[in-house]
Amino acid sequence: MRAVQITEFGGPEVLKVSDVEEPTAGEGQVLISVDRAGINYADTHQVENSYLSKAELPLIPGGEVVGRTADGRRVVALVGSGGYAEKAVAHAPYVFDVPEGVSDGEALALVLQGTTAWHLLKTSTHFKAGESVLVHAGAGGVGSLAIQLAKLWGAGRVIATASSDDKRKQTLELGADAAIDGGPEGLKDRILEANGGKPVDIVLEMVGGPVFDESFAALGRFGRLVTFGAASRQSANAIEPGRLMKGSKTIAGFWLADCFKNPALLGDPLAELFELAGAGKLRPIVGGDYAMSDVATAHEDLRARRTVGKLVLDPAH
Known part of the structure; x- marks a missing residue:
């Protein structure tokens, strides 16, 4: 499958699209076909290995995805890493159903x-x-x-x-x-x-x-x-x-x-946020939809403060 994989730490220039082995879901995990991956400022730290948790190479960045499970559920999930890819694996407690009326970009904005x-x-x-x-x-x-x-x-x-x-x-x-x-x-x-x-x-x-x-x-x-x-x-x-x-x-x-050990610390707020968004009381801003091949540009724009709202990555392009 196609994924963004880094083999050395650095700036946006180290982000390369590669063919990698497709992940498999283990016990208690869910395999997700990724429609969009979220791009976060924390990803820029992860890529240069200056984040709070140290990364190991090779690395597929990306902390959250939205897509479909094998049984057809439309979900948003926190994956830790591995999100910049056509498929990703998440632990089941961190996979949340996306309600109708909430777009892919909005779901990614709200989950993190x-x-x-x-x-x-x-x-x-x-x-x-x-x-x-x-x-x-x-x-x-x-x-x-x-x-x-x-x-x-x-x-x-x-x-x-x-x-x-x-x-x-x-x-x-x-x-x-x-x-x-x-x-x-x-x-x-x-x-x-x-x-x-x-x-x-x-x-x-x-x-x-x-x-x-x-x-x-x-x-x-x-x-x-x-x-x-x-x-x-x-x-x-x-x-x-x-x-x-x-x-x-x-x-x-x-x-x-620090909320990850108790999934309710994520699921309960997210349910409230989904309800507010669905009712039109909360408006997540999706500020950029980048092709996977433009991932370096996305990171450059983010670091240069040229962006607004939530940025997402399209693994199909």
């Missing part, structure tokens, strides 16, 4: 980015109605859904960051009350201004480096910042315990893989 956004607000920051929420990369896969969920759940004010005028406009169309440039220079002041001169209650942060530092500085009393990525590939400054005590602030981390 959607459940991440859900947990960032519900689990990691204990969001409460009326609170202000800062969403970094608001036009991205997680950010675009987090904006909508925060508004649906009664946020007092949602502020989004994005890297261009067009992306900032899109976050406003999704429901953000304000949209600002996410660059680190002067970011704290822009956040405070966008929140009416007040610090924010919650920050969803996935850039790292000075953006993390500026965001923490804009956090109010009893504020919570959750970090779930490091797109800048930079480290933030160390924060002394006293800076947490003053203002009673919290820093949390989130990694969706």
Whole structure:
């Protein structure tokens, strides 16, 4: 079968389409004929072996797929790796039926980015109605859904960051009350201004480096910042315990893989997200449908912040 397989770590240039042996499903596993595979920013880290979990070569990237099982079910599944292929294998508890009215791209957006956004607000920051929420990369896969969920759940004010005028406009169309440039220079002041001169209650942060530092500085009393990525590939400054005590602030981390030991932590939020999407209350943004032969371009676009929403890969082309 055709698949994207890497035999060395590096940037987008190492992504090559190859003929590889078709996977077989073992006990408790499901073989899926892949219609679309999800492309995630985490994949760019996996390909260069800078992700939280180290990869081994040879590697077929891709953490989630949507397609058909042998008995005809239309499913979306988390596979860990192996998704950039015509066929993939998933453990049965991480295979979820896709309801009618939810497209392939929407299902891929919700199974990973959607459940991440859900947990960032519900689990990691204990969001409460009326609170202000800062969403970094608001036009991205997680950010675009987090904006909508925060508004649906009664946020007092949602502020989004994005890297261009067009992306900032899109976050406003999704429901953000304000949209600002996410660059680190002067970011704290822009956040405070966008929140009416007040610090924010919650920050969803996935850039790292000075953006993390500026965001923490804009956090109010009893504020919570959750970090779930490091797109800048930079480290933030160390924060002394006293800076947490003053203002009673919290820093949390989130990694969706930590939900994998309890499938209900994925299935229950996903069922809620599917229901919201089916009712037209939540709009997953599918920002690009790439042929498998264009996988390197997809990664280049993602790393250069040229994309919005969820990106998907078509293994048939």
